[in-house]
Amino acid sequence: MDAPLIYRCPDSQRYDWRRWLYRGLCSSVLGLAVGAISSQPTLAQFLQSETMPQASQLLAQNADDLPGPVRDTMRMDASGQGAQMASAIARNTHQTEIRSIWLDRETIVNAGSYEGLAQIFERYRSAGINTVFVETGNAGYPIYPSEVAPEQNPLTKHWDPLQAAVELGHAYDIEIHAWVWLFAAGNEAHNAIIGQPSDYPGPLLSARPDWAGFDNHGNLIIPGQNKTFLDPANPEVRQYLLDLLGEIATQYDVDGIQLDYVRYPFQDPLANRTFGYGAAAREQFQRLTGVDPLTIPARNGGDRRLARLWSQWTDFRAQQISTFVSAASRQLRRQRPDLTLSAAVFADDTYKRHHDLQQDWEDWADQGLVDWIVLMSYARNTGIC
Numbered sequence: 524m525d526a527p528l529i530y531r532c533p534d535s536q537r538y539d540w541r542r543w544l545y546r547g548l549c550s551s552v553l554g555l556a557v558g559a560i561s562s563q564p565t566l567a568q569f570l571q572s573e574t575m576p577q578a579s580q581l582l583a584q585n586a587d588d589l590p591g592p593v594r595d596t597m598r599m600d601a602s603g604q605g606a607q608m609a610s611a612i613a614r615n616t617h618q619t620e621i622r623s624i625w626l627d628r629e630t631i632v633n634a635g636s637y638e639g640l641a642q643i644f645e646r647y648r649s650a651g652i653n654t655v656f657v658e659t660g661n662a663g664y665p666i667y668p669s670e671v672a673p674e675q676n677p678l679t680k681h682w683d684p685l686q687a688a689v690e691l692g693h694a695y696d697i698e699i700h701a702w703v704w705l706f707a708a709g710n711e712a713h714n715a716i717i718g719q720p721s722d723y724p725g726p727l728l729s730a731r732p733d734w735a736g737f738d739n740h741g742n743l744i745i746p747g748q749n750k751t752f753l754d755p756a757n758p759e760v761r762q763y764l765l766d767l768l769g770e771i772a773t774q775y776d777v778d779g780i781q782l783d784y785v786r787y788p789f790q791d792p793l794a795n796r797t798f799g800y801g802a803a804a805r806e807q808f809q810r811l812t813g814v815d816p817l818t819i820p821a822r823n824g825g826d827r828r829l830a831r832l833w834s835q836w837t838d839f840r841a842q843q844i845s846t847f848v849s850a851a852s853r854q855l856r857r858q859r860p861d862l863t864l865s866a867a868v869f870a871d872d873t874y875k876r877h878h879d880l881q882q883d884w885e886d887w888a889d890q891g892l893v894d895w896i897v898l899m900s901y902a903r904n905t906g907i908c
Contacts, residue, residue: 620653625658641691654778655700657699667684671770689775701779702783706760707753708750733757734753735753736804756803757802768851777862786882787799812835841877848892852887868882869882884896
């Protein structure tokens with residue numbers, strides 16, 4: 524797996540910036556950070572690949588208002604193309620270099636012990652890795668013995684890989700960030716590995732089926748996908764996840780926590796495949812609007828009332844994700860002020876993410892809720908651009 528592209532969010536002295544936007548370029552292979560100055564209109568309209576030069580010129584014209592590293596970059600290359608600008612900005616917005624890798628559950632399981640994990644960390648040190656995102660919660664299972672979660676991952680019950688990773692991180696001078704699945708609660712692929720039936724919803728939803736999210740046809744999993752999801756609007760779900768994150772932050776000397784699956788599953792509203800219809804979400808939305816969201820079609824045939832309701836429903840779901848990030852941020856900063864909080868997010872454009880995932884991570888960065896935005900820009904090869 525390629526190392527993620529990490530964007531360090533603005534500190535409190537940069538809150539006069541309207542937002543830092545990341546967009547996928549070349550089929551989301553590259554991430555582009557572009558700052559929109561508070562006195563200027565949003566630059567979203569400039570972020571299509573064919574209009575990159577205009578965005579570059581607009582930033583260059585306002586270079587005096589940019590942070591120092593970005594200002595210098597823009598003055599050096601006022602007419603640079605999007606890929607060049609992305610590389611320069613990404614390089615110059617880091618005060619220190621982060622060379623990171625995701626250490627996934629399968630690799631941890633295959634390591635099997637402290638000694639096996641030490642061999643992996645030895646290779647990391649040789650490769651110059653200084654930050655490791657350790658997959659700590661996966662498919663509803665933590666890799667460590669938890670007092671919050673119903674069950675530790677059965678493949679790691681004979682040891683505590685998170686504690687081992689923390690100790691090895693200290694020994695090798697490598698930062699350890701606990702990478703945690705949030706709203707994805709089960710995984711059909713993982714079921715096969717641990718001997719569960721393919722339709723097993725995961726340990727959380729097996730114990731608490733009322734915590735489940737559903738698609739607009741009543742399915743736990745959108746056809747063609749393989750993960751069950753929790754209902755982010757459910758107060759008990761939110762408290763459980765906050766307790767889990769708090770346990771990791773207070774019981775383990777990790778350097779950071781990374782929020783993953785901090786979204787709804789992928790949807791296609793125009794194809795009538797949408798998600799988020801858990802019992803709590805439907806009840807809350809109906810109290811707000813008097814309408815059951817299941818009765819609102821994504822394709823409204825020009826009906827303005829239905830279009831307005833659909834927009835409200837989409838915003839409602841996005842707010843469930845963003846308000847959870849806000850709650851997690853407040854709690855973790857209180858429990859561990861030294862902790863780095865990051866989010867693994869998709870680099871799709873704002874409109875697509877809002878409607879297909881309800882993942883409005885620009886707002887999280889704007890508000891200082893997270894320290895790093897870690898873009899997942901996947902590709903099957905490196906020759907697309």
